[in-house]
Amino acid sequence: MSRVYNFSAGPAMLPQAVLEQAREEMLDWQGSGMSVMEMSHRGKEYMSIASKAEADLRELMGIGDNYAVLFMQGGASSQFAAVPMNLLRGKNTADYLNTGAWSKKAIAEAKRYCAVNVAGSSEADKFSSVPSQDELQLQSDAAYVHYTPNETIGGVEFPYLPETGNVPLVADMSSTILSRPIDVSKFGVIYAGAQKNIGPAGLVVVIVRKDLMGDVLEATPTMFNYQVQADNDSMYNTPPTYSWYLAGLVFAWLKDLGGLEKMAEINQRKANKLYTAIDNSGFYANPVDPACRSWMNVPFTLANPELDGVFLEEAKLQGLTSLKGHRSVGGMRASIYNAMPEAGVDALVAFMADFEQQHG
Numbered sequence: 001m002s003r004v005y006n007f008s009a010g011p012a013m014l015p016q017a018v019l020e021q022a023r024e025e026m027l028d029w030q031g032s033g034m035s036v037m038e039m040s041h042r043g044k045e046y047m048s049i050a051s052k053a054e055a056d057l058r059e060l061m062g063i064g065d066n067y068a069v070l071f072m073q074g075g076a077s078s079q080f081a082a083v084p085m086n087l088l089r090g091k092n093t094a095d096y097l098n099t100g101a102w103s104k105k106a107i108a109e110a111k112r113y114c115a116v117n118v119a120g121s122s123e124a125d126k127f128s129s130v131p132s133q134d135e136l137q138l139q140s141d142a143a144y145v146h147y148t149p150n151e152t153i154g155g156v157e158f159p160y161l162p163e164t165g166n167v168p169l170v171a172d173m174s175s176t177i178l179s180r181p182i183d184v185s186k187f188g189v190i191y192a193g194a195q196k197n198i199g200p201a202g203l204v205v206v207i208v209r210k211d212l213m214g215d216v217l218e219a220t221p222t223m224f225n226y227q228v229q230a231d232n233d234s235m236y237n238t239p240p241t242y243s244w245y246l247a248g249l250v251f252a253w254l255k256d257l258g259g260l261e262k263m264a265e266i267n268q269r270k271a272n273k274l275y276t277a278i279d280n281s282g283f284y285a286n287p288v289d290p291a292c293r294s295w296m297n298v299p300f301t302l303a304n305p306e307l308d309g310v311f312l313e314e315a316k317l318q319g320l321t322s323l324k325g326h327r328s329v330g331g332m333r334a335s336i337y338n339a340m341p342e343a344g345v346d347a348l349v350a351f352m353a354d355f356e357q358q359h360g
């Protein structure tokens, strides 16, 4: 067996220890005589898996009892609709910050349900930065403020937490959740598709302040209703049981590692190494304002784009895969989520230096 360092933006690497444990438990979960995939979601065994996953996530992130934690389906993209359906609560306008491709998708979907006020945008900067707090034009009658703390495609993140007064703050944290500690109490809703820092694709974790639930748009599908999901412990229907189990293994792995403070330390070191290598070379470049550079997604270009193909081929031979940039941006992108070992970043940095020497 040989595993590569997979720099994919998502689905992304999972911790090897987690995959090994899943393999170990595949045919017979802890003496139950069956795989987790074959268990009734209402049975005692599965209920213990589900509730441990939730408890571990609550502990890791410091989620208070005044928040519900939901394990839903449809990925982060389904939340682009679920958020307005659940949070408009009789209002008809919401504020959105536009900092890149994922913000735009969230905005386009929200426009189907309400008036969207783009309260801040870095589009004029080609999304190489984020608007500052002073630049935000927030409306006092907005139902909520939505933003994308880490833009996965552009590799841009907010270096600050937007201050929105009494208006609930909603964050699409798909590509940054669990990368460092955050103050959950500052948010109305946090949601994250699983395939970057949590587990398998399809699952979406939604953390929602309880007082915001229960007043949904008339046409909201029952499955999208946060209150219904909370009342049924995310088991209104059959939940994505195996994905939820794997997410639980990832949460336990993070706890073993020392929690989010420790994870943050490692992530910051990994990102610093890569950005330093890029900045110190005359061959590679990253277009993002250094104050807003993502810890998770690092796009970079080669001085000569005609070498892109060779770079990718040679990297692959070294076991460094999925470095091709998003089709809308070009160049390269290294996604270095929680499960990317520091040794993977070291290997990439060494390869980049070598490649520059040969071809630069």
Ligand SMILES: *Cc1c(COP(=O)(O)O)cnc(C)c1O
Residues within 6 Å of the ligand: 010, 074, 075, 076, 077, 078, 102, 148, 150, 151, 152, 172, 173, 174, 175, 193, 194, 201, 202
């Ligand atoms: C990956 C991603 C999404 C989309 O997630 P799906 O699970 O494919 O719907 C949305 N927002 C951000 C910030 C992402 O990184």
